[in-house]
Amino acid sequence: MVAGFVLLGSNGAFADHWTVEVSAPDEGALGETIQLTATVEDVATGEPVEGAELVFFSSVTFAGVGGDIELGEAVTNELGVAVFNYELRKLGTHTITIEGGGEPNILSFPVTIGGQLYRSPPRIGLIPGAGGWVVTLVVAGVWVTMIVVGMAVIRVTRGSRPDGNEAEAEEDEQERRWGSKWLNVATAVTAVMILVSGGLIALLIRSPNTHHNHNPEGYDRTAVAFVEGALPRIRPSPRCRSRG
């Protein structure tokens, strides 16, 4: 899903001798990495400042405690432009704070985005050929073997050939006829096994579609997205500004 991306905030001076212009794309998709651009100029000369170090923070609140998480750093080039790649990882307003040159001046602006952030990592899928079909085949193989056993037992029921005794043959025939009137356990068990195996295999085969975010058509959920990279580190105290 592509969400509207609004850059608010006031551009201002970092320090007495610097000005900064901040820009960002008009919109960004969830999970996308957007570029925050900061252009730093010298107030006195109007020339771009090269080599200025800018530090980017995000304001967050967790469990009633607020503070700033350091997102990373960027250094201006010869044009005075520092580009910071920012990954859109959450809903709502993003407040990015930029500090530069060791000066206390801070520039904040909120970012509004929308959508859902999730994508399952590949895990075992990294092994070539691994997937649900392997599990399905193994389960099917086991159940087919059990059904073969069931068929053998059906042959026990039907395949009674008394060894050369007429009286026994007659008795056997009577028993067989009696059995056919009532429940034939072997056939019933085999039928149950076929049904159960069908159910289990159906469960495995349809499993990719049981969670609708994997099949978004007609389902009101956002597209799957994934953000890679290391987690931002919590800025250690005392620079963490508590608001809770």
Place this chain on the structure above:
Amino acid sequence: MEPMNDWRLRLETTTLNPARKTTRNYYVVLFFLLAVTGWGVYAYSVQVRRGLVVTGMSDRISWGLYITMFVFFIGISHAGTLISAILRVSHAGWRSPVTRMAEFITAVALTTGALFVIVDLGRPDRLLNVLEYGRWQSPIVWDVVAVTTYLTASMVYLYLPMVPDLAFFRDRMAPFVSRPKHMIYRILAINWRGTTDQKRHLGRAISIMMILIIPIAVSVHTVVSWIFAMTLREAWNSTIFGFFFVAGAIFSGIATLIVVMAILRRVYRLEEYITPKHFLYLGYLLAAMAGVMIYANLSEYITAGFKFEEGTEFLFRQLFVEEFAPYFWFYFIGGLLTPVVFMFIRRLRTIGGIVTAAVFVDLGMFVERYFIVVTGLRAPLLPYEPASYTPTWVEWSITAGGFAFFALLITLFVKVFPIMAVWEMTEEHELEFEQMVEYEHEFDEEGLSATGVSDTTQRLEPGSPL
């Protein structure tokens, strides 16, 4: 030498007796088990009405006694696989009197264990979610598939070798049982006449199943262990959990078989067939598996203790010296060392000693399942105080009901079905008998040539060493 027919007649009578005669004690036991099971059902109805809030489980420790029962019963279901399938594959002749018991322990334990998953759900209708939303990537789905497969396979594997004995019951029980009960035998005997064709087909079916059921059983307890090992918890973060659980399952399965065997032997006077030899052999197997379990424990804890990652200290403290220390040390000393010691010391290597060791093993393994489940969840993942878990009367009642249900199913089984594999035992005995006759014949001939005596005065009795 006792004629073969006399021996067979005695075996048949012994096997028929439990189904033919019902003592007053049987009804007392039956009533008691029904009452405890009923109490468990009542407790479960309370839980269904009021929800899982009536249990001691919470958001932090969301598994307790129910999952312990599930893992424990799935574990002891391996009795049938080991004793029946593995020993049958390896042609261990001594197994035949105990195979039936092992097989029905499997079926009954699996039924009981599977029920506890539903109990743990709180709302039983939530089981349908597995079918509706299940995905093959989920360990829960692996469990459903494996347990269903194993339950079906073990029922079939229980039934197949029983067909000739059911036919024997069909032919012999008509005067002693009601018409509907006889009809059940007639239906279940599937027209068995013991013809060459039938023997061939049945033999083929049993051969396939006895091999197939071994990997199925191993897979079941492996995926049961993966329910834990696939979860990010310090206590469950182990690569050998699958092996550990399979070994533990076989271990507790043997112990349960020994206990059930001892009870049925005493109640139904099976001393002639279930001999001290059976206890001794199973005792050795128990001690061997205890050795495997000790090794697995040492391997598990030494590697974790050496690395001592974050969280290990908390786990080790609660397990070895704090809250769960009594459980752990009871399991380790009572459950693992006892069978080794009992089998090592000659004076303790008696039926009573082996049964005592088996009881300790069962208790130890139950406790082990409990602390594996609870300690894993107790360790906090965030800087909170550790959660606590105390089972409520509802959980204890349902647990007691579960054990009673397990015993009830066995009690009912032995009342209806043959408790020993008559045809297998007869085949074994016939083979032994033929070997003995052959030996005697050879002995006679050698005796003649060596001593010139035309007849031997010493006769071997059945069971004498060949």
